[in-house]
Amino acid sequence: MGLNRTQSINRPNKAQPNLSKLARSIWAATWSYTIRPLTSFHGSLTVAPPGSPSLTRRKPSNSSTPSSSAEPRRVVGRVIIPSRASEPDFPIWQRNWFIGLLFVMAIGFFCLAVFLIYNLDDLDTGYAATTSTAEGVEVTYGTVLKLRHEKTKFRLHSHDVPYGSGSGQQSVTGFPNVDDANSYWIVKPELETSAKQGDSIPSGTIIRLQHMKTRKWLHSHLHASPISSNQEVSCFGGENESDTGDHWRLTIEGSGKTWKQDQRVRLQHVDTGAYLHSHDKKYTRIAGGQQEVCGVKDKRADNVWLASEGVYLPVTETK
Secondary structure (H helix, E strand, C coil): CCCCHHHHHHHHHHHHHHHHHHHHHHHHHHHHHHHHHHHHHCCCCEEECCCCCCCCEECCCCCCCCHHHCCEECCCCEEECCCHHHCCCCCHHHHCHHHHHHHHHHHHHHHHHHHHHHHCCCCCCCCCCECCCCCCCECECCCEEEEEECCCCCEEEEEEEECCCCCCCEEEEEECCCCCHHHCEEEEECCCCCCCCCCECECCCEEEEEECCCCCEEEEEEEECCCCCCEEEEEECECCECCHHHCEEEEECCCCCECECCCEEEEEECCCCCEEEEEEEECCCCCCCCEEEEEECCCCCCCCEEEEEEECCCCCCCC
């Protein structure tokens, strides 16, 4: 039996419905995973869905052209992407929001740094430091302060570094910067006295100065200082370890009767008679840039000190 021409031509047409179904499945997958997400992102995206193979669409006719003259076109699928001119015109702050956020954060951190620099002075005790604007504040026992050398403007300073010569005790120097936690000293009364915290300090009183960081006492003895070979001044002892080598007699220069902030005073070592002194001779190693603090026998113009920055406790009222 032979096949006629009609049968051989029509037999492949039976597969057309299956091919059409496969094309629609592929289009559905493309729509779900590619085109549809794009339409959700670009609000102006336009998609022309495929028509049935048996359907045709006509190109929209111009108003000047009769609709009968338009040639029919078959559209299987078409994606129309808008031009750049049709994209949403977001404000610049929305397009560059991350840069704006970084700028705002930088301004905030800068303002915070300025506030901290001008309003805080670390004392390690939780107290806020009193600045030099409070002139005439009375110095009492328990006050935490810095002593400023009148001539050089350096602060009396110490740190846990021993001298390389002399006694080998903790070194005492003059420090140039104001904002330094190692330049704070606690004003304490002499040993075996009835004086208490909050009492005022008249001229001629014997006091002790305790270094706040290391808790050692401002001390002196008959050892040569490292640079000038004057009398060595050191820090020695501890919280419950003190002797008369830590005693200093306070003398007020001028007419004042009690010790006050920014008042010119001298400190004379009781055991040796030497005055607390400093000069512009500086260390070059270990304590580079810091100047020598020592004791001198003479009452000179350059061994005057002033109470400067600190926490000044109020005077205790006597009943």
